[in-house]
Amino acid sequence: MSKAEKTKAFIIEKTAPIFNRKGYAGTSINDMTDATGLTKGSIYGNFSNKDEVALAAFDYNLLKVNKIFQDEMSQQNTAKGQLLVFVHVYMNFLSHPFPSGGCPILNTAVEADDTHPELRKKVVSGIVNWKNRIIAVIEKGIEQKEFPSSVDPEQIALTIIATIEGGVMITQATGKLNYLKLIMKSIEKLVNDLSNEN
Template identity: 65%
Template sequence: MSKAERTKQFIVEKTAPIFNKKGYAGTSLNDMIEATGLTKGSIYGNFVNKDDVALAAFDFNLKKVDAVIRQEMATVNTYREKLLVYTKVYENFYEFPFPEGGCPVLNTAIEADDTHPELKKKAADAIIYWKEKVVRMIQKGIANNEFAANTDPEQVALTIIATIEGAVMITKLTGKLNYRRAIMKSIDRLIHDL
């Protein structure tokens, strides 16, 4: 990895939590120089503009989520258990190397949808990728006789994702962990009933 690549990586690592917490518009260049200890020139030497950093930060945060999920899924065998990984992880953010500030897809979706088409696109792609992944797992589970044959994989996948994201929002907002536990239990029930 060249010096430039290391610096880019460093900038992304240090700024990704800020973008995830304060949002794109709420994160200033000054926040970025403070977080990295670098100068403005150094940031602009490695990225073409703030957008460029924000986009890379989103990717970084997303990859972090993905890595946690993948790692946890690798430890279980059935598709039902794999689906249950989602609620397990999202119910216990802090026990995993999850991005500070919560779910980057949710955070980005809400800020970017009316204001930042590029970020919106990235968030939309992430949701669709996530949904497709869940759909495939359900399909395999059906083929495997784990799940009922009449299950609608897309409907189930979207419902799981929507409910998780809603739970994340509610918990972050109210600070009530038992709210999250209750909602996650509903999802677990849904998965058990497949």
């Protein structure tokens, strides 16, 4: 890795938590210089503008979240076990290295909906990839006779994602962690019912 690549990676690592907590509009150049200890000129010598830093920070935060789930799912031998990873990780999210500020998809989706088309594209891509990953697990479960062939993998995947994101939003708004646990139990029931149908 070249010196320039190392500097870029450093800037992304240090600013990613700020963008995730404060959002694109709320993150100032002063926040970025304070976090990195670099000058404005040094930051913009490595990135053409704030947008470029924000997009890279989103990718960094999403990669962090995806790695948590990939690591946990790789330890499961069944499709049901892999789906329940979402429940167990979110019920115990404090023991996982989530990005500061929580879920980057939720945080960015709310802010970038109408104001930042490039960030919005990243959010959509993150949701679609997440949906496709869950669909693949469900399809594997159907193939292995864990789940009935009558289930609609896309419907289940979207329900799981919407329930998780809604649970995270309600928990962030109220500050009540037990709400997230209660909502995750709904996903647990959905997955258990899915496997019991077979």
